[in-house]
Amino acid sequence: MNCLYRSHHLARPLWKRLVLTVYYHATRPVRWRRHLRAAAAGRVPVVILFYHRVAEAADNPWTVSQRMFARQVTWLRKNFELVDLAESQRRIRHGVNHRPCACITFDDGYADNCTYALPWLLRERIPFAYFVTLHNVLSGEPFAHDLLWGKPHAPNTLEQICALADAGVEIGSHGFSHADLGAIDNRQVLDCELAGSRDTLQRLIRRTVRYFAFPFGQPSNITPLALRLAWEAGYEAVCSAYGGLNLPGDDGFHLLRIGVDDDLIGLVNAATGDPRHLSKQRQMPRIVLAETPPHPDDGQAKCYPPATCPAAVESQH
Numbered sequence: 001m002n003c004l005y006r007s008h009h010l011a012r013p014l015w016k017r018l019v020l021t022v023y024y025h026a027t028r029p030v031r032w033r034r035h036l037r038a039a040a041a042g043r044v045p046v047v048i049l050f051y052h053r054v055a056e057a058a059d060n061p062w063t064v065s066q067r068m069f070a071r072q073v074t075w076l077r078k079n080f081e082l083v084d085l086a087e088s089q090r091r092i093r094h095g096v097n098h099r100p101c102a103c104i105t106f107d108d109g110y111a112d113n114c115t116y117a118l119p120w121l122l123r124e125r126i127p128f129a130y131f132v133t134l135h136n137v138l139s140g141e142p143f144a145h146d147l148l149w150g151k152p153h154a155p156n157t158l159e160q161i162c163a164l165a166d167a168g169v170e171i172g173s174h175g176f177s178h179a180d181l182g183a184i185d186n187r188q189v190l191d192c193e194l195a196g197s198r199d200t201l202q203r204l205i206r207r208t209v210r211y212f213a214f215p216f217g218q219p220s221n222i223t224p225l226a227l228r229l230a231w232e233a234g235y236e237a238v239c240s241a242y243g244g245l246n247l248p249g250d251d252g253f254h255l256l257r258i259g260v261d262d263d264l265i266g267l268v269n270a271a272t273g274d275p276r277h278l279s280k281q282r283q284m285p286r287i288v289l290a291e292t293p294p295h296p297d298d299g300q301a302k303c304y305p306p307a308t309c310p311a312a313v314e315s316q317h
Helices: 003-008 014-026 028-041 066-079 085-094 117-123 134-139 144-149 158-166 187-205 224-232 265-271 310-315
Strands: 046-051 053-055 063-065 101-106 128-132 170-173 211-213 237-239
Touching: 014 028, 014 265, 046 085, 046 265, 053 066, 063 066, 066 101, 066 117, 066 265, 085 101, 085 170, 117 128, 128 134, 128 158, 128 211, 134 158, 134 187, 158 170, 158 187, 170 187, 187 224
Parallel strands: 046 101, 053 063, 101 128, 128 170, 170 211, 211 237
Antiparallel strands: none
């Protein structure tokens, strides 16, 4: 298992939850005063969260139990306007946001999500974005991090992903093979993971794929070259996973996200403006990008390079 993946998703022990609870309540007056000032100035942060797997029980550090997921989303609905990824991006780019808002996203693509979490969100008309790793969806192979943990879980099937797309869910790419793109400097391989996964996925679901979530999503997993190729592939935004809140006027192409653990206090603390998140600097390399991202030919998906990209081979079967 990638050490960054493991360290970023270690379950929070009880003593840390207790300390975090005390810290949160001690800082509530400061958070409230800061929120009032931000609301008056139109500078309320945009919160983007990410989950991986929601199942009956949290049997690994990146799984949230169904019971806890229901508690978390119920709390979010009471305290935030729940918006989709496009609206989140619009508010960040527009530079003005007067109301607390949050966006829910998922990474990887686990079949267990279709048992409870996703049907419930759809019934309640709560928007969310769903980032899938194309190889696992097409092959049915468990994710490598689950195999290393010793508890493999089934990925989503292509039929499930198509059904979600037909239901109006924003389907995004999480790469072809869940590779660490920060360790790859071969342009053809990066093209396959970024442009190839995007074009093949949108051909299969018959919908435009607008967003990409970097696997592992830490600063070391994102390079200027990968960022440039994501832009050139036609993505409207990319998502990282190292925490932080998005302030109106921030970079609307790079969206910061906060991971959600199997507890409520971690979500409450982060979403209400933990100073550690507000002060977190954008560590991803910045490059000069045009005002509007390029778009590939409508309906004419390409795979780069067509002769060697495994996504193209997989999609033929």
